[in-house]
Amino acid sequence: MTEWTPDARELADLELLLSGAYAPLTGFLTSADANEVAAAGRLSDGTPWPDPITIALPDEIRPGDRVTLKDPEGAVVAVLTVEERDGHHAAGPVEALDAPSYGPFARLRRTPDEVRKDLPDGEVLAVTMRGPLDSTTLEDVAATADELEATILLMPLVFGEDGPALVRAALAASRKLAGSTVVAVPLAPREDTEIDLELREHVARNYGATEHYAGPAPVVIPGPPHRRGLVVFFTGLSGSGKSTIARGLRDTLLERGGRTVTYLDGDVVRQLLSAGLTFSREDRDLNIRRIGFVAAEVARHGGLAICAPIAPYDATREEVRAMVEEVGADFLLIHVATPLEECERRDRKGLYAKARAGVIPEFTGISDPYEEPDDAELVLDTTDMSVERSVSAVLNLLISGGWVR
Numbered sequence: 001m002t003e004w005t006p007d008a009r010e011l012a013d014l015e016l017l018l019s020g021a022y023a024p025l026t027g028f029l030t031s032a033d034a035n036e037v038a039a040a041g042r043l044s045d046g047t048p049w050p051d052p053i054t055i056a057l058p059d060e061i062r063p064g065d066r067v068t069l070k071d072p073e074g075a076v077v078a079v080l081t082v083e084e085r086d087g088h089h090a091a092g093p094v095e096a097l098d099a100p101s102y103g104p105f106a107r108l109r110r111t112p113d114e115v116r117k118d119l120p121d122g123e124v125l126a127v128t129m130r131g132p133l134d135s136t137t138l139e140d141v142a143a144t145a146d147e148l149e150a151t152i153l154l155m156p157l158v159f160g161e162d163g164p165a166l167v168r169a170a171l172a173a174s175r176k177l178a179g180s181t182v183v184a185v186p187l188a189p190r191e192d193t194e195i196d197l198e199l200r201e202h203v204a205r206n207y208g209a210t211e212h213y214a215g216p217a218p219v220v221i222p223g224p225p226h227r228r229g230l231v232v233f234f235t236g237l238s239g240s241g242k243s244t245i246a247r248g249l250r251d252t253l254l255e256r257g258g259r260t261v262t263y264l265d266g267d268v269v270r271q272l273l274s275a276g277l278t279f280s281r282e283d284r285d286l287n288i289r290r291i292g293f294v295a296a297e298v299a300r301h302g303g304l305a306i307c308a309p310i311a312p313y314d315a316t317r318e319e320v321r322a323m324v325e326e327v328g329a330d331f332l333l334i335h336v337a338t339p340l341e342e343c344e345r346r347d348r349k350g351l352y353a354k355a356r357a358g359v360i361p362e363f364t365g366i367s368d369p370y371e372e373p374d375d376a377e378l379v380l381d382t383t384d385m386s387v388e389r390s391v392s393a394v395l396n397l398l399i400s401g402g403w404v405r
């Protein structure tokens, strides 16, 4: 089966197709439907629909193919059965595979079915938000809901980096609007404001809204000033837990707000920034220097970068520390010191078995060195530790040093 990683907008649309928020749509549109939508605002069977929901795929993918759609971190999201090709676009139904993993505020990414089930009978006023509600708008929403005797459903339209800040704004508004509910919906903005509005209305109705209130246009939500740049650099064997803890830390930081976060995932780095590099000492060092360079740039501008490569060599880790400190930022080395036996027992990707069998040469810990750091700010052996405890150990370090409030 072929694999493909759609872009951010397509992934957002995919999530809405899967959750039922785009009902009656169950897949990406055929060219006949997409053309009819563009020309007349309806599907070919006459059902009103405002925007052509399409996906671009490489030309070699043909009708009849089943394509595994993955997010940029490699998690499988869905399978698309291709029914038609038209230029770059492909049409066909999508079906979910694993339970999706959403990152920050995952618990608020509920499906229309789940939300409708919890709503009381009667009118529902959905407020779609791309920015925070100012006090005038809040009063207006409260008055409208009063007049309609409606329950308020706040729908932050989370797409892009401001998503978590927007959810926090919706939660703040919800505390001021009695009986209101918040549901985070990954609806990407459309260029044409009329289409954007209609699409918001469709999605709101699928969530049970009887009335739609379009919140104000986005404004930039400023973070607190005078933050020092910070690089949180995880090192450890494959399977030690680096990525799991790094992702947990990123999500926790985004939920708390107040800091921008860049996560340099090891797999993503090797697919793009370090594409083509091997696992020779030279290439590993180059890989780590590249990660260090990007992280230092993020930190130079006051950002917080999280990196999670193996980074087996002491001297190279020290080089990165120096690069970061040179730009006036701080560097924290977290050694995920889960012993080899435990990593091998986990063997999530089956790589240790292959390394033992000699199929993968130069495998860290088996046939290639890992130099234990002696300068780590924190050492975590995850053998008998929950993921939550590991993440909070790192978070506590960040809080105690004042990098995070």
Ligand SMILES: Nc1ncnc2c1ncn2[C@@H]1O[C@H](COP(=O)(O)OS(=O)(=O)O)[C@@H](OP(=O)(O)O)[C@H]1O
Pocket (backbone or CB within 6 Å): 237, 238, 239, 243, 266, 267, 270, 279, 283, 284, 285, 287, 288, 308, 309, 310, 311, 312, 349, 351, 360, 361, 362, 363, 364, 368
């Ligand atoms: N020979 C060899 N040695 C170690 N690891 C290997 C090798 N070949 C492939 N892999 C997979 O690549 C992931 C490690 O990549 P990194 O970029 O983090 O390695 S390094 O820091 O450049 O040494 C590592 O992923 P993680 O399990 O996420 O650490 C492995 O899945």
Ligand SMILES: Nc1ncnc2c1ncn2[C@@H]1O[C@H](COP(=O)(O)OP(=O)(O)O)[C@@H](O)[C@H]1O
Pocket (backbone or CB within 6 Å): 236, 237, 238, 239, 240, 241, 242, 243, 244, 245, 308, 346, 348, 382, 383, 385, 386, 387, 388, 390
């Ligand atoms: N406390 C913990 N912290 C991190 N991972 C843990 C922990 N306990 C068990 N695990 C499991 O160990 C595995 C670590 O894999 P991963 O995070 O990909 O490691 P790495 O990025 O270091 O290769 C995951 O399956 C994770 O669920």
